[in-house]
Amino acid sequence: MILLEFSMSPMDKGESVSDQVSRSLKIIDESGVPYKLNPMGTVLEGEFDEVMGVVKQCYETMRSDCKRITCGIKIDYREGKSGRLESKMASIENKLRLSRRKIRKTGI
Amino acid sequence: MILLEFSMSPMDKGESVSDQVSRSLKIIDESGVPYKLNPMGTVLEGEFDEVMGVVKQCYETMRSDCKRITCGIKIDYREGKSGRLESKMASIENKLRLSRRKIRKTGI
Amino acid sequence: MILLEFSMSPMDKGESVSDQVSRSLKIIDESGVPYKLNPMGTVLEGEFDEVMGVVKQCYETMRSDCKRITCGIKIDYREGKSGRLESKMASIENKLRLSRRKIRKTGI
Amino acid sequence: MILLEFSMSPMDKGESVSDQVSRSLKIIDESGVPYKLNPMGTVLEGEFDEVMGVVKQCYETMRSDCKRITCGIKIDYREGKSGRLESKMASIENKLRLSRRKIRKTGI
Numbered sequence: 001m002i003l004l005e006f007s008m009s010p011m012d013k014g015e016s017v018s019d020q021v022s023r024s025l026k027i028i029d030e031s032g033v034p035y036k037l038n039p040m041g042t043v044l045e046g047e048f049d050e051v052m053g054v055v056k057q058c059y060e061t062m063r064s065d066c067k068r069i070t071c072g073i074k075i076d077y078r079e080g081k082s083g084r085l086e087s088k089m090a091s092i093e094n095k096l097r098l099s100r101r102k103i104r105k106t107g108i
Numbered sequence: 109m110i111l112l113e114f115s116m117s118p119m120d121k122g123e124s125v126s127d128q129v130s131r132s133l134k135i136i137d138e139s140g141v142p143y144k145l146n147p148m149g150t151v152l153e154g155e156f157d158e159v160m161g162v163v164k165q166c167y168e169t170m171r172s173d174c175k176r177i178t179c180g181i182k183i184d185y186r187e188g189k190s191g192r193l194e195s196k197m198a199s200i201e202n203k204l205r206l207s208r209r210k211i212r213k214t215g216i
Numbered sequence: 217m218i219l220l221e222f223s224m225s226p227m228d229k230g231e232s233v234s235d236q237v238s239r240s241l242k243i244i245d246e247s248g249v250p251y252k253l254n255p256m257g258t259v260l261e262g263e264f265d266e267v268m269g270v271v272k273q274c275y276e277t278m279r280s281d282c283k284r285i286t287c288g289i290k291i292d293y294r295e296g297k298s299g300r301l302e303s304k305m306a307s308i309e310n311k312l313r314l315s316r317r318k319i320r321k322t323g324i
Numbered sequence: 325m326i327l328l329e330f331s332m333s334p335m336d337k338g339e340s341v342s343d344q345v346s347r348s349l350k351i352i353d354e355s356g357v358p359y360k361l362n363p364m365g366t367v368l369e370g371e372f373d374e375v376m377g378v379v380k381q382c383y384e385t386m387r388s389d390c391k392r393i394t395c396g397i398k399i400d401y402r403e404g405k406s407g408r409l410e411s412k413m414a415s416i417e418n419k420l421r422l423s424r425r426k427i428r429k430t431g432i
Contacts, residue, residue, distance in 0.1 A: 005148040007182070015186070015336040015392045022203035029204065038146035039196045040113040040182055048272060056264060063293065068339045072396055073289035074115070074148055074180060075224075077279065078123070088147045095130035096137065120231040123284045156380060164372060171401065176231045180288055181397035185387065221364040223398070231402070238419035245420065254362035255412045256329040256398055288398060290331070290364055294339070304363045311346035312353065 001082045004051040006073040007041035008058055010066035020066065024058040031057070034085055041072075045085045109190040112159040114181040115149035116166055118174035128174065132166040139165070142193055149180070153193045217298045220267040222289045223257035224274055226282035236282065240274040247273070250301055257288070261301045325406045328375040330397040331365035332382055334390035344390065348382040355381070358409055365396075369409045 008024060009017045025042070028035050031054045034045045044051040055073065062069050078084065116132060117125045133150070136143050139162045142153045152159040163181065170177050186192065224240060225233045241258070244251050247270045250261045260267040271289065278285050294300065332348060333341045349366070352359050355378045358369045368375040379397065386393055402408065 003147055005146075009335065009394065011333065011335065011341070012339040017335070018199050018203060022200045025200055025204050036147060037197055037201070038113075039111055039144060039151050039193055040149075040184065043147050048275060052268060052272070056268070059264060059291075059293070063295075067295040069291070069293040070333065070394065071289075071291040071293075072182060073287075073291070075275075075285070075287040075289070076148065077275070077285040077287075079279075079283040085147055089145055091126050092130045092133055093145070095126060096133050117227065117286065119225065119227060119233070123228040125227070156383060160376060160380070164376070167372060167399075167401070171403075175403040177399070177401040178225065178286065179397075179399040179401075181395075181399070183383075183393070183395040183397070185383070185393040185395075187387075187391040219363055221362075234415050234419060238416045241416055241420050252363060253413055253417070254329075255327055255360060255367050255409055256400065257364075259363050290396060292364065301363055305361055307342050308346045308349055309361070311342060312349050 001045060001078070001080075001084065002048055002051055003043055003045055003076045003084055003088070004055070004073060005038075005041045005043045006055055006058075006071060008055075008062060008069060008071040010062060011068035011070055012066060020062055023061060027057050027061060028054055036085055043085065045082070109153060109186070109188075109192065110156055110159055111151055111153055111184045111192055111196070112163070112181060113146075113149045113151045114163055114166075114179060116163075116170060116177060116179040118170060119176040119178055120174060128170055131169060135165050135169060136162055144193055151193065153190070217261060217294070217296075217300065218264055218267055219259055219261055219292045219300055219304070220271070220289060221254075221257045221259045222271055222274075222287060224271075224278060224285060224287040226278060227284035227286055228282060236278055239277060243273050243277060244270055252301055259301065261298070325369060325402070325404075325408065326372055326375055327367055327369055327400045327408055327412070328379070328397060329362075329365045329367045330379055330382075330395060332379075332386060332393060332395040334386060335392035335394055336390060344386055347385060351381050351385060352378055360409055367409060369406070 010020050013020060028042055033050055033054055036043045044054055118128050121128060136150055141158055141162055144151045152162060167179065226236050229236060244258055249266055249270055252259045260270055334344050337344060352366055357374055357378055360367045368378055
């Protein structure tokens, strides 16, 4: 399974691009693919065709009324792992919590 | 003000890198710079030197025991705007909610 | 037309990944899609399905013997422009040359 | 030593951003830091402070007349390796050439 984060913006619509971004978010939301929004992009979870299909749909829609588009995509594939949209952060936060407890106990 | 998202991983530590990542998160957490964790990275908010200083500290620490490191950084600067760690998502979610309400009202 | 830059690496093969990277380059080279190699990635030019098809083929091949893969993709779409694999750099280098000549002339 | 690729663009200057990009390139060129231009960005080689200092200078200059800036940065650190601006591509191209020769010899 893949975690794919992407952000896509028009370059020719001025400083604020939230109209175009919320239109993309609507596409993402209606795709049925599990996702999480963050201040710098959206993280999707699924197989390659599934998640890239959502990116493509956002691109085709944005292309219909934008002359220049910039898009950054980051993929993290890990064999046999699903549910990482939740578990990846939980695993790191757990380690952080444990190391804090250890610090408190040893009085450092 | 800048929103800066980054993710930094060793390339020579095998499949799981959560030890190194949680060590970075500890640095981030103790820096005092406002941040938000997501499944693909961490978003910081601050001035250039402030946020890049945190990235550098994570890099120096990881470099102490890793032979190869990969790091992706994304910066979004917007003049005169602060508090975007919260407001950027809220603005988009608001637009999405409004467009949904409109859809429901018109029965489409 | 799209310019798409990508880099894809296994996370579980240690410090040197040039075996996997050269295997990807072979796929790219045989795809027939125009491309340019640089020290940090490969830039392809074509329509969305064309360039993303090459990325997918590299991904499927790497997935066959790697347990964790990281991949970064950057897309620059510009309406109606082709041949940008060459022209984009030329345009910038030209402006740089002109501004240098101006500097030399005015003696600054 | 670090290879750092970056691209930085204003979001509020319309479709063509080559004026701002060539201004950045001038800063890069005059920095003395070894670099290579490609159609999607510029790759610098040096220590962290050196290469990030160039990015910062480009950012401060762009910020002087742009209201919104987007910037992507990719870092590849490898212990003890310098001259990779040239050698990294050469190593991969060599492997590709060797594998082609093998293919020709074995008649596959």
